Amino acid sequence: MCGTCHTTQLSQLVDVQTIPADGTSLTLTTTGGSLLVAGNKSFNLTTQPNPATSVQDVFAQGQDITSSIRGGNLAGEIQLRDREIPSIASSLDTLASGVANAVNTQNTAGFDLNGNQGANIFVPPAGVPGAALNLAVAISDPNLVAASADGTAGNNANATALANLQDQNIVSGRSPIGYYSGIVFQVGNGASNASAALSSEQLLIQQLQNQQNAVSGVSLDEEAANLVQFQNAYSAASRVAAIIASLFQTTINMIGG
Amino acid sequence: MTLRVNPNIVPDLLSGINGLKQQLNTADLELASGRSINSPSDNPSGIAALVLNHAAQSSTDTFQRNIGNLQSTLQIADSALNSAVGVINQAISLGVEAGNSSLSSGDRQAIAQQLLGIQQQLLSIANTKSGGTYLFAGTLVETQPFTLNAASASGVTYNGNAAVTQVEIENGQSVNINVPGDRLFLNPAGSLLGSIQQLITAVQTNTGIPAASDALGQASSQFDTQRSFYGATLNQLQSTGTFLSSQKLQLASQESNIDAADISQVVTTFSQAQIAYTALLQAEGKVLSLPTLLNFLQ
Numbered sequence: 062m063c064g065t066c067h068t069t070q071l072s073q074l075v076d077v078q079t080i081p082a083d084g085t086s087l088t089l090t091t092t093g094g095s096l097l098v099a100g101n102k103s104f105n106l107t108t109q110p111n112p113a114t115s116v117q118d119v120f121a122q123g124q125d126i127t128s129s130i131r132g133g134n135l136a137g138e139i140q141l142r143d144r145e146i147p148s149i150a151s152s153l154d155t156l157a158s159g160v161a162n163a164v165n166t167q168n169t170a171g172f173d174l175n176g177n178q179g180a181n182i183f184v185p186p187a188g189v190p191g192a193a194l195n196l197a198v199a200i201s202d203p204n205l206v207a208a209s210a211d212g213t214a215g216n217n218a219n220a221t222a223l224a225n226l227q228d229q230n231i232v233s234g235r236s237p238i239g240y241y242s243g244i245v246f247q248v249g250n251g252a253s254n255a256s257a258a259l260s261s262e263q264l265l266i267q268q269l270q271n272q273q274n275a276v277s278g279v280s281l282d283e284e285a286a287n288l289v290q291f292q293n294a295y296s297a298a299s300r301v302a303a304i305i306a307s308l309f310q311t312t313i314n315m316i317g318g
Numbered sequence: 319m320t321l322r323v324n325p326n327i328v329p330d331l332l333s334g335i336n337g338l339k340q341q342l343n344t345a346d347l348e349l350a351s352g353r354s355i356n357s358p359s360d361n362p363s364g365i366a367a368l369v370l371n372h373a374a375q376s377s378t379d380t381f382q383r384n385i386g387n388l389q390s391t392l393q394i395a396d397s398a399l400n401s402a403v404g405v406i407n408q409a410i411s412l413g414v415e416a417g418n419s420s421l422s423s424g425d426r427q428a429i430a431q432q433l434l435g436i437q438q439q440l441l442s443i444a445n446t447k448s449g450g451t452y453l454f455a456g457t458l459v460e461t462q463p464f465t466l467n468a469a470s471a472s473g474v475t476y477n478g479n480a481a482v483t484q485v486e487i488e489n490g491q492s493v494n495i496n497v498p499g500d501r502l503f504l505n506p507a508g509s510l511l512g513s514i515q516q517l518i519t520a521v522q523t524n525t526g527i528p529a530a531s532d533a534l535g536q537a538s539s540q541f542d543t544q545r546s547f548y549g550a551t552l553n554q555l556q557s558t559g560t561f562l563s564s565q566k567l568q569l570a571s572q573e574s575n576i577d578a579a580d581i582s583q584v585v586t587t588f589s590q591a592q593i594a595y596t597a598l599l600q601a602e603g604k605v606l607s608l609p610t611l612l613n614f615l616q
Contacts, residue, residue: 207563215457215483215496223485227377242369249358256359267333271324280325285611 071097075106076132093129095121116142145251150193152244158192159232159240161185167226171207171219178217192248333603338595345588355577371576377489377567378562385487385559388495389552395453398446399502399541402510405443406538407512408461409436412533416521421574423524430521437514441466444503444511454499457481462497464511472560473515476500484527485559497547508533508540 071089075097080088082100089098096104108117108127118127119135127143130136144250161183168179184199186192200206210218232240347356358365415421416429444464446453449494455463455478461476478499484492503511513533520530 135321196517209457211457213459213479213481215451215455215459216481217483217485221484221486221492224380227373238370238373242366245358245369246362246366249360249362252359253362261339263333267329270329274324274326278325280322281610281612283325285597285615289615 072133074133075130075135091121091126091129092131094128095124095126095129097121106202149244149248150153151190152240153193153246154189154191156193156232156237156240156244157196158189160226161192161196162174163226163231164223167219167223168207170210171221172249173207174204174209174214176212176214180205181207276298288309327605328538331605335595335596335602338591338598341591342588342595345591348584349581349588352579352581353577354579361577367576368573370536371426371573375509375566375573378566378569381486381488382559382566384485385555388493389486389555389559391448391453392495392548392552392555394448394554395446395496395566395608398443398453399545399548402440402443402541402545405439406510406534406541409433409517410531410538411557412436412523413517413527413534416517417527418530426521426524430518433514433518433521437511437518439598440503440511440514441474444499451480452609453496454478456496456498456500457483464503471515472504472512473508473518474511476504488559488562490594493554493584494547495551497544501601502544505537505540505544508537510534510537510541513537516551538613 068077068087068089076092077089077097080090082088087098088096088100090096095106096107098104104122107120108213109120111118112118117132118125119139120126127139130139164183165181165183165185168182171179173179179197182205184195184197186195206220208220208223208225209216210222215247227238228236230236235243272297328467348354355361355364355368412429412432416426421429441464444454445462451459452461452463455457455461458478461477463476464474465477466473467475476499480498480500482494482498483496485495486492503509513530513536517527517530517534520527
């Protein structure tokens with residue numbers, strides 16, 4: 062096995078820095094300084110649920126290092142989980158609570174088919190966070206939609222007002238559809254930037270690997286040439302030894318004669 | 319010393335193959351769907367425009383549905399009111415007939431009976447229902463608008479209201495969709511049901527028949543004026559419907575400008591990638607099976 066393969070594999074998972082310990086061993090840490098390998102000992106990373114956010118945090122020897130992990134798959138997953146997705150989820154929450162509150166307010170202003178003051182159509186969101194997850198329709202009887210503005214069954218002014226909410230700036234100062242198209246843009250743009258970054262990083266990795274292999278890769282031609290060279294040297298040395306042996310033999314024979 | 323060449327060419331070869339495969343896949347997807355945007359990341363600003371375009375298309379669809387529903391309701395109202403015209407004309411000629419002094423009292427009673435029948439017919443027209451709601455009750459659409467009431471001068475009581483409903487048929491444009499029943503049948507400028515009741519009483523008592531006939535004639539022309547609203551509104555719906563259809567076409571063409579795949583270009587890309595892919599595989603097959611120096615050492 063190659064000596065750097067494991068470091069390479071590890072550095073795909075987290076950001077690793079190597080510190081030569083003495084001539085023969087390396088100490089591996091994260092760039093944040095948490096010890097991963099020292100001499101012949103390794104230190105596991107562990108996870109524990111965070112009581113505040115109820116997601117798993119990463120620990121190194123009892124220390125929460127979630128926010129200090131800067132590279133590798135792990136950092137990518139953490140960034141996706143803690144920043145990208147929450148940002149989109151919070152936009153969806155804003156959209157859901159804006160629409161639910163505006164529809165509820167408008168429906169409460171009208172009268173339903175039974176002639177009663179309208180009530181909430183959506184279960185009122187407790188707050189912006191979680192509004193999209195918990196969005197639910199509060200009524201099951203269509204007669205409770207307050208279409209009428211004056212209580213008569215044929216009046217539709219409040220229904221028209223409900224429909225017109227679509228063009229009003231009820232979500233963070235924008236219309237619901239305008240706000241939603243912004244979310245779609247945000248997601249699409251994020252994905253497109255990520256894949257552009259991915260292909261450029263892949264090119265970079267390929268270049269570096271090429272350079273690495275140009276120095277340390279095994280070339281069959283090179284090894285075969287060396288083999289022939291060493292074989293020839295070996296034969297030559299053997300010839301020298303054989304000649305010396307025969308010289309000795311001649312000398313000994315002379316003494317014997 | 320020459321530069322040492324990377325002896326391990328496999329990663330380079332694979333990445334070349336992958337790159338071409340990806341091009342083939344993208345082109346294939348565009349050809350299969352006919353769209354250049356198959357996920358938001360393909361064109362983020364395009365997809366945002368598409369979301370708005372689809373919203374505009376679906377609100378146009380809703381306006382078109384509104385118009386369709388209104389057209390059928392208004393047609394029912396219009397034809398009900400049209401059928402009233404024949405009945406009114408019949409009443410007018412009965413009034414003229416009753417004015418003939420040579421008639422016996424029995425003849426007049428018979429005419430009065432016919433007029434009572436006409437009153438009933440007009441009443442049932444005034445109480446026309448469509449889709450479970452009364453058409454001529456203002457906005458009190460669940461209440462039968464007209465009931466007989468002998469104590470009233472017009473012979474009926476109006477239980478509806480004078481409200482007019484408006485429906486949006488295009489962005490920012492609404493139309494009135496009803497004439498309240500009292501304005502149609504009990505108009506102060508010529509009350510249709512009132513003048514029928516007046517004529518019935520006149521014929522029954524044989525007093526003031528010409529005056530009652532005149533009043534009916536006037537009420538009839540007032541009724542025509544009021545009911546013309548329905549024809550005019552139907553025309554307006556028709557022309558707005560035509561406008562919406564053309565608007566929808568425009569939105570659809572805008573949509574395809576944003577995301578339709580340029581087929582000829584995609585086909586070219588596809589076949590270029592295909593040729594490159596085949597050539598690459600052939601070349602790489604050869605490169606990978608090239609002998610090394612070892613093959614020649616015996």
